[in-house]
Amino acid sequence: MRIFIVGFGCVGQSFAKLLREQSAALYREHAITPRIVGVADSRGAAVSERGLDPQELVDLKDRGSSVADHPDYGVRATDHGRLIRESDADLLVEASPSRMDAPAGAIDNIKAALSSGMHVVTVNKAPLAVAMPALIELAEYNRVALRFSGTVGGGTPMLRMAQVSALGDEVVRIRGILNGTTNYILSKMHETGADFDAVLAEAVELGYAESDPSADIDGIDAATKVVILANVVLNQRATLSDVAVEGIRGMERSRIEDAAKQGMVLKLIGEVGEELRVEPQLVPRGDALDVSKNLNALSVTLRSSGDITLIGRGAGGVETATAILRDMLDIWQTVGE
Numbered sequence: 381m382r383i384f385i386v387g388f389g390c391v392g393q394s395f396a397k398l399l400r401e402q403s404a405a406l407y408r409e410h411a412i413t414p415r416i417v418g419v420a421d422s423r424g425a426a427v428s429e430r431g432l433d434p435q436e437l438v439d440l441k442d443r444g445s446s447v448a449d450h451p452d453y454g455v456r457a458t459d460h461g462r463l464i465r466e467s468d469a470d471l472l473v474e475a476s477p478s479r480m481d482a483p484a485g486a487i488d489n490i491k492a493a494l495s496s497g498m499h500v501v502t503v504n505k506a507p508l509a510v511a512m513p514a515l516i517e518l519a520e521y522n523r524v525a526l527r528f529s530g531t532v533g534g535g536t537p538m539l540r541m542a543q544v545s546a547l548g549d550e551v552v553r554i555r556g557i558l559n560g561t562t563n564y565i566l567s568k569m570h571e572t573g574a575d576f577d578a579v580l581a582e583a584v585e586l587g588y589a590e591s592d593p594s595a596d597i598d599g600i601d602a603a604t605k606v607v608i609l610a611n612v613v614l615n616q617r618a619t620l621s622d623v624a625v626e627g628i629r630g631m632e633r634s635r636i637e638d639a640a641k642q643g644m645v646l647k648l649i650g651e652v653g654e655e656l657r658v659e660p661q662l663v664p665r666g667d668a669l670d671v672s673k674n675l676n677a678l679s680v681t682l683r684s685s686g687d688i689t690l691i692g693r694g695a696g697g698v699e700t701a702t703a704i705l706r707d708m709l710d711i712w713q714t715v716g717e
């Protein structure tokens with residue numbers, strides 16, 4: 381399987397390393413020989429039909445260079461859509477930044493791949509949040525696969541769990557802690573009695589929050605995951621504008637203290653049901669959704685079987701790279717090259 385990777389940071393590099401480390405096992409257990417034929421970052425690309433050495437590419441990035449500085453295969457072009465269309469790849473991996481304010485570039489990359497007959501695995505949530513119904517249609521029209529299991533729960537297979545639960549039963553509702561940063565902040569406020577601003581500053585320092593944490597604390601990141609769950613599990617053709625969103629920016633300490641007095645904890649909950657919403661909600665102490673630190677949790681309510689909850693780390697470069705690998709193998713097994 382020939383692979384083109386767009387976005388070669390934490391996740392893209394982890395995926396390339398994983399392919400290299402697991403190449404023997406992938407051939408032995410799945411009869412698959414992945415070959416990276418293109419890699420793009422913000423400054424250009426490296427392209428070779430014969431295959432690129434993942435270690436050479438990672439070494440370039442470690443030195444602060446672009447993949448476009450590859451001595452033999454570097455290309456100083458940032459028209460990634462054209463490079464994708466011209467490549468002979470079977471699979472596009474979209475791992476460029478999730479820019480909710482500017483999703484067009486990533487949408488173009490995915491459209492270029494799908495309409496050229498390439499399968500797509502994206503961990504970039506932005507294109508799905510604003511254009512998921514159209515992208516699903518385009519994939520179906522071109523009879524190729526579009527997978528995105530790393531967009532919800534990182535390496536924890538939350539989407540798969542929710543999809544499998546729906547087989548033979550009816551999903552009535554989905555609720556989840558879909559953003560680790562906000563869960564860290566609320567948990568820490570609850571445990572220590574500290575102010576929102578102090579805990580946020582600490583989260584940024586520890587690397588649990590971005591230097592611009594707006595997408596997390598304003599609930600937008602969780603809302604993108606609500607959109608993905610609604611489309612995939614409940615077949616709703618939703619986009620971000622269908623989600624009612626309230627984040628936790630400036631959360632008052634008194635709300636956390638009042639919750640504690642009632643034996644409750646305050647959590648930022650993403651909900652998919654009759655309505656799509658993200659908002660702070662009270663959860664009983666010890667409930668399945670009362671997870672600590674930056675963990676994620678997804679609870680699916682089934683008409684016959686009741687609640688099923690999956691808890692796990694919701695992010696991390698290596699974790700998310702394993703989700704890409706899982707999607708790639710899923711495509712290989714179900715659709716073939």
Ligand SMILES: NC(=O)c1ccc[n+]([C@@H]2O[C@H](COP(=O)([O-])OP(=O)(O)OC[C@H]3O[C@@H](n4cnc5c(N)ncnc54)[C@H](OP(=O)(O)O)[C@@H]3O)[C@@H](O)[C@H]2O)c1
Pocket residue numbers: 386387388389390391392420421422423446460474475476477478479485503504505530531534694695696697700
């Ligand atoms: N990290 C996680 O735990 C995690 C978990 C789930 C999902 N994700 C998603 O995975 C994606 C990648 O995350 P990451 O942590 O790997 O980010 P990252 O470390 O910041 O890397 C982003 C990469 O994308 C490149 N890039 C920036 N703008 C680009 C553009 N316009 N076209 C092509 N490439 C571009 C960057 O290029 P330069 O190297 O030249 O700067 C860099 O190589 C994001 O969409 C993120 O939301 C991440």
